[in-house]
Structure formats: C-alpha cells, structure tokens
Amino acid sequence: MASFSLPRIHDNADGGWGPPATSLPEQFKYKDVPYAPYSKSDKLGRFADWNDISDNRQSTAASSQSTRGGPAGRRRDGTQAFGSGTASAFTYFHAEDESSFSVVDNKATAPRRGGGFSRGGRGAARGASTYSTRGNTRGGRGGTSNMRGGGGGYRGGRRGGRDWDKNHRTRESSVVISSSWQMLEEIEFHRLAKLRLEVDEPENLESYGRLYAYDKTYDRVTTKTERPLQLVDRVKYNPTTSEDPIIQQLAAKNVATVYITDVILSVLMCAPRSVYPWDVVINREGNNLFFDKRDGGPFDTVTVNENSVDPPQDPSPPNPNNPTEKVPEVPSINTATSLSLEATYINQNFAFQTVIESPPPQPVDFANPNPFYGPEETDPAASCGYRYRVFDLGITEEEDVKICVRTEVDAYSGQGSPLEGKGLVTIRALNEFDPRSQGAGGAQDWRSKLDAQRGAVVATEMKNNSCKLAKWTVQSVLAGAELMKIGYISRANPRDNTRHVVLSTASMRPTDFATQLNVSLANGWGIVRTITDMCMKMPEGKYVLVKDPNRPVIRLYAVPSGTFNVSDEEEDAFDEDNASGQE
Known part of the structure; x- marks a missing residue:
C-alpha cells in the first residue's frame, strides 16, 4: 500500500507571509533564484494592466507601488509595508513597447450639445479624356502617344475626410524591382546636396534641325485678352540616348566618356528636389557610359505640383481581399496621372502654337537637317534645334572625363544669329486645373490674380513645382538659351480638361531664374560626377538608377543584360497599338 507523507513546512515565527528571510529553503540555495520577502497585500506583477495608461516601465512600477500604499510603500495608517523597500524582482515587464495595446470602449458616447455633427467631404469622380498626341513628341517607339490618365480622387473636410491619410499614402516605384537585381549603392539626398563641381563653358560639336521665330504677340496676352490653346499637328522627336544616330557617331569617335540627353541630365542634376519616382537605365560599354530613359517611363511626361505639401494623388488600387469594394468606373480628371498627361499635352501644343511658321521672318536652318525626321512623315516637323555639346567634368588637367549632351531649343527671338x-x-508652360481640388497646393485663381498679383502666383508655382521649374531652367542653361518663355495655361472650365486658354506669358533669363529658384549648377555637376565615378567602378553591363518612391534616396542596381529589351514582334505590336490609338 502506498504511503503518504506531508511535505516539509517552513513556519515563519515572525508572523509574516511566506518563508522567513533568514532561512531560505535548501532547494533554492545557490541556484541563482531571486528572492524578496513580500506581504500578503503586495502584487507580484501582472502581464496586462487594463487600467494603467502609462507606456513605460517607470510609470508602471510607480503605479504598482501607489496601489500598495502610496509614497515610499507606506500604508494609509503610516506603517511600513513588508517587502516594499526591495526590488520588484517578480514583476513582469513585456520586452516590447506596450503602447500599441488599447482597450476597446464600447460605451455610448454622450451627444454634443446643440445636436451638431461633423461631416466629411464628398468624393467625386469625373471623366478623364484621352489626349491623342499624334503630332507631338515622339520617342524611340511613339514617345507619349495615346496615353490615358486614370484614377479617382477624394476631397475631404477637416473632420471625417481623408486628411488623416495624407502622410500615409505610399507611391509605387516607377519600375518593378526584380528579385534578380542586385543593389550596389544607396545614396541619401542630403549627401547629394553637399556635392559641388565647377564646370567651364562647353564645346559645341554639331547642330541639327530648323528653328522658327517666337511670336512676340504672346508676350502681350493678359487675362482679359486670353487666347485659346490650339491643337497643332507637328512632329517632334525625343529619342533616348542609345537610339540617337548622332550620338552613336560621336561615340565611335570617342569625343566623350558619358553620353546623355538634356532631359535625363536635368533629372540627375535636380535629383534632391524630386519627390515622384523615376529611373534611369545605364549601359557601360568599354570605357563609355550611356544614360537612357526607359520606354513607358516618367521622362516623357510633365509632373504637376510635385513639391506641394499635399500633391495630387492617384487612387488606391482595389483591395484583392475585398472583391465587393466599389471602384469608380470613370477616373477623375484631377489625379496625378491625368494631370501629368494634361500638362504634357499643354506644353507640347503651346510650344507649337507660339512660333511663326509663315515668313516673314524666315526660319533658320542649322548646319544639318533634323536627323530623326524621315520622308515617310506626313505631318510637318516642329520648330526644334538639337545642339550637341561637350562639358568637361575633369577635376584636374590630367583627368579626361567629358560628357556629351544632346540639348534642345524651341525657337529664336530675332536678336542675334541663332x-x-x-x-x-x-x-514651357505651367497649367492651372482647379484651385479648389485636392493637390492644388493653395494656388490662387489666375484669372483674378495673374495681372494684379503676378508675384504671388509665381511664388506659389515656385513652391509647388520646384523640381519641374528647376529642370526646365537647367535644360535651358545646358542648351545655351538666352531666354525661357513660360506660358500660363488654364482650363476654360475647371471641370473640363480638354479646352484650355492662354492667360499670359512670362519671359526670363535662365541664369537669373536659376538664382531665384536657388538652383546650383555646381551642385548638379557634382551629382553627375559622383554617379559617373560610381558607375565607372563597376564592370561592363547594364545598371538601373532608381529614385525611391517614398524616401529621398536613390539606389543603383545591377540588372541582367536583357532587361527592358523588346523583341521585334512586341515592337511591331506596340507600333500598331499606337497607330490605332491615333486614329
């Protein structure tokens, strides 16, 4: 028969609760087990405190002591609580921050006096037109032809709207980062802003194209004598660097180390101002670097209010886990994509409209004809001059680091020989859409402010479009232009993005305007030289420089050699789609 024996009991002769402090049981000796005497009223700790609003250990420990008896662990009757002076060895604290825990309060909230309530803003979705840029800029395979803008926006009040979501919206990258890509470098914008390199005047190599005279009557246009923006069928090419036959000829002669276009170069030089994502494809062939834009990338469109505190947004994609979620069928005309397409359409047609094609004055032909305009084109070529210029980026006389840039000019002023x-x-052209819509950036009504308070309008545009204006200014300086004309184009009706009017035109010198914008060309050249040195340290191959969509950071990736290559069948299908869209 099994026997039963009582366990050994340690009696506390002092009358306390638990074993005496002077006689610790044998099984706990020399075992590194913490022990502290405690009284019956003491709490040994807790893993969840639903009444404590503190979020740190000190306040939790303090509240624990206060529940025991007040300051210094004394009871209300003034006597010392047993064990209160020792460390809380048995108190449990979570290793992570407990501030994320919250208690759901299901009690009804008392109504406000007066029966008032706050109402959120209403969301609106309006149709976005498809701009056919048949006679506009063309890239390697159609450029920006037949692009659609899309999306629906929300506009909320101070309460109950979507203001809470402003700082939490995330943008998608301009290019899908594949798992096969290898990240090589990462540079923050604050490091780029400290770079500086002084560059001398460039060397002019060759010039191509034909220029028409600028129509000076547009300098006298006011809000009371506005002119409609016309759709002009003209052909203007903007191929990427590697597809330029002139650059290929110059590269064969080794006139430079780096080859690039002014559009891509201005993005690199103004990178610290950029907010929206972008990417540049870099090919190293031998000792030469070719900077290319990607087909379908962000270089063929114009941004709108990129630097605004609350820039225009595209709608969030539908939630795949909620198939019943309603998505607006008709996209809004004030989303980031729709506004970018509209701004591109305005810029192209304003440049085509503000030149005089019928003599006098006579057009000016450069030394060589337009290298991209072929005999099969049915529409006339736009007024455009291509100037190939070489800048020396060498720090010392022994260094041979030169960059060949294809720059563009749009017209001539009649003062001096082009x-x-x-x-x-x-x-160039700035566009006004709807001052009351989300993303307007506090812009004033141009029709009421442009003539009387032009300075306020210009200051707002310099704040909301800092990156875009800086890129335009850098492109003008690179091309050696003496004047930059900026048109102010507004919608004829804020709810219609297909009809526009010219309200005014400003004329400025690019170098002076760069000073007003606080654009440092020396800083831009320092950025370009840094990226060049970084790529020249890499072996031959293909690389992609990517601007992070949500952080002020650029990253350099090594990608497979076949990345972004398009087969002949896909290219033919691409051209057929563009042709059908233009019709």
Whole structure:
C-alpha cells in the first residue's frame, strides 16, 4: 500500500507571509533564484494592466507601488509595508513597447450639445479624356502617344475626410524591382546636396534641325485678352540616348566618356528636389557610359505640383481581399496621372502654337537637317534645334572625363544669329486645373490674380513645382538659351480638361531664374560626377538608377543584360497599338 507523507513546512515565527528571510529553503540555495520577502497585500506583477495608461516601465512600477500604499510603500495608517523597500524582482515587464495595446470602449458616447455633427467631404469622380498626341513628341517607339490618365480622387473636410491619410499614402516605384537585381549603392539626398563641381563653358560639336521665330504677340496676352490653346499637328522627336544616330557617331569617335540627353541630365542634376519616382537605365560599354530613359517611363511626361505639401494623388488600387469594394468606373480628371498627361499635352501644343511658321521672318536652318525626321512623315516637323555639346567634368588637367549632351531649343527671338548661339529660346508652360481640388497646393485663381498679383502666383508655382521649374531652367542653361518663355495655361472650365486658354506669358533669363529658384549648377555637376565615378567602378553591363518612391534616396542596381529589351514582334505590336490609338 502506498504511503503518504506531508511535505516539509517552513513556519515563519515572525508572523509574516511566506518563508522567513533568514532561512531560505535548501532547494533554492545557490541556484541563482531571486528572492524578496513580500506581504500578503503586495502584487507580484501582472502581464496586462487594463487600467494603467502609462507606456513605460517607470510609470508602471510607480503605479504598482501607489496601489500598495502610496509614497515610499507606506500604508494609509503610516506603517511600513513588508517587502516594499526591495526590488520588484517578480514583476513582469513585456520586452516590447506596450503602447500599441488599447482597450476597446464600447460605451455610448454622450451627444454634443446643440445636436451638431461633423461631416466629411464628398468624393467625386469625373471623366478623364484621352489626349491623342499624334503630332507631338515622339520617342524611340511613339514617345507619349495615346496615353490615358486614370484614377479617382477624394476631397475631404477637416473632420471625417481623408486628411488623416495624407502622410500615409505610399507611391509605387516607377519600375518593378526584380528579385534578380542586385543593389550596389544607396545614396541619401542630403549627401547629394553637399556635392559641388565647377564646370567651364562647353564645346559645341554639331547642330541639327530648323528653328522658327517666337511670336512676340504672346508676350502681350493678359487675362482679359486670353487666347485659346490650339491643337497643332507637328512632329517632334525625343529619342533616348542609345537610339540617337548622332550620338552613336560621336561615340565611335570617342569625343566623350558619358553620353546623355538634356532631359535625363536635368533629372540627375535636380535629383534632391524630386519627390515622384523615376529611373534611369545605364549601359557601360568599354570605357563609355550611356544614360537612357526607359520606354513607358516618367521622362516623357510633365509632373504637376510635385513639391506641394499635399500633391495630387492617384487612387488606391482595389483591395484583392475585398472583391465587393466599389471602384469608380470613370477616373477623375484631377489625379496625378491625368494631370501629368494634361500638362504634357499643354506644353507640347503651346510650344507649337507660339512660333511663326509663315515668313516673314524666315526660319533658320542649322548646319544639318533634323536627323530623326524621315520622308515617310506626313505631318510637318516642329520648330526644334538639337545642339550637341561637350562639358568637361575633369577635376584636374590630367583627368579626361567629358560628357556629351544632346540639348534642345524651341525657337529664336530675332536678336542675334541663332547659328552662333544667339537669341535661342526655350518654351514651357505651367497649367492651372482647379484651385479648389485636392493637390492644388493653395494656388490662387489666375484669372483674378495673374495681372494684379503676378508675384504671388509665381511664388506659389515656385513652391509647388520646384523640381519641374528647376529642370526646365537647367535644360535651358545646358542648351545655351538666352531666354525661357513660360506660358500660363488654364482650363476654360475647371471641370473640363480638354479646352484650355492662354492667360499670359512670362519671359526670363535662365541664369537669373536659376538664382531665384536657388538652383546650383555646381551642385548638379557634382551629382553627375559622383554617379559617373560610381558607375565607372563597376564592370561592363547594364545598371538601373532608381529614385525611391517614398524616401529621398536613390539606389543603383545591377540588372541582367536583357532587361527592358523588346523583341521585334512586341515592337511591331506596340507600333500598331499606337497607330490605332491615333486614329
């Protein structure tokens, strides 16, 4: 028969609760087991405190002591609580921050006096038109032809709207980062802003194209004498660097180390100002670097209010886990994609419209004809001059680091000979959509402010479009233009993005405007030289420089040699789709 024996009991002769402090049981000796005497009213700790609002250990320990008896662990009757002076060895603290825990309060909230309530803003979805840029800029395979803008936006009040979501919206990268890509370098913008390199005047190699005179009557346009923006069928090419036959000829002669276009170069030089994502494809062939834009990338469109505190947003994609979620069928005309397409359409047609094609004055032909305009084209070529210039990026006389840039000008002013680089003009346009919509950036009504308070309008545009204006200015300086014309284009009706009017045109010198924008060309050249040195340390191959969509960081990836290559069948299908879209 099994026997039963009582366990050994340690009696506390002092009358306390638990074993005496002077006689620790044998099984706990020399076992590194913490022990502290405690009284019956003491709490040994807790793993969840639903009444404590503190989020740190000190306040939790303090509240624990306060529940025992007040300051210094004394009871209300003034006597010392047993064990209160020792460390809380048995108290449990979670290793992570407990501030994320919250208690759901299901009690009804008392209504406000007066029966008032706050109402959120209403979401609106309106149709976005498809701009056919048949006569506009063309890249390697159609450029920006027949692009659609899409998305639906929300506009909320201070309460109950989507203001809470402003700082939490995330953008998608301009290119899908494949798992086969290897990240080589990462540079923060604050490091780029400290770079500096002084560059001398460039060397002019060759010039191509034909320029028409700028129509000076647009300098006298006001809000009371506005002119409609016309759709002009003209052909203008903007191929990427590797597809430029002139750059290929110059590379065969080894006139430089780096080959690039002014559009891509201006993005690199103004990278610290950029907010939206972008990517540049870099090919190293021998000792040469070729910077290319990607087909379907962000270089063929114009951003709108990129630097605004609350820039225009595209709608969030539908939730795949919620198939019943309603998505607006008709996209809004004020989303980031729709506004970018609209701004591109405005810029192209404003440049085509503001030149005089019928003599006098006579057009000016450069030394060589347009290298991209072929005899099979049915629409006339736009006024455009291509100037190939070489800048020396060497720090010492022994260094041979030169960059060949294809620059563009849009017209000439009639003051000086364009063939000698005098009187060259670049033409750009700012656009106004709806001052009351989300993403307007606090813009004033141009029709009421542009003539009387132009300075306020310009200051707002310089704040909301800092990156875009900086890139335009850098492109003008690189091309050697003496004047930059900026048109102010507004919608004829804020709810219609297909009809526009010219309200005014401003004229400025690019170098002076760069000072107003606080654009440092020396800093831009320092950025370009740093990226060049970084790529020249890599072996031959293909690389991609990517601007992070949500952080001020650029990253360099090594990618397989066949990345972004398009087969002949896909290219033919691409051209057929563009042709059908233009019709």
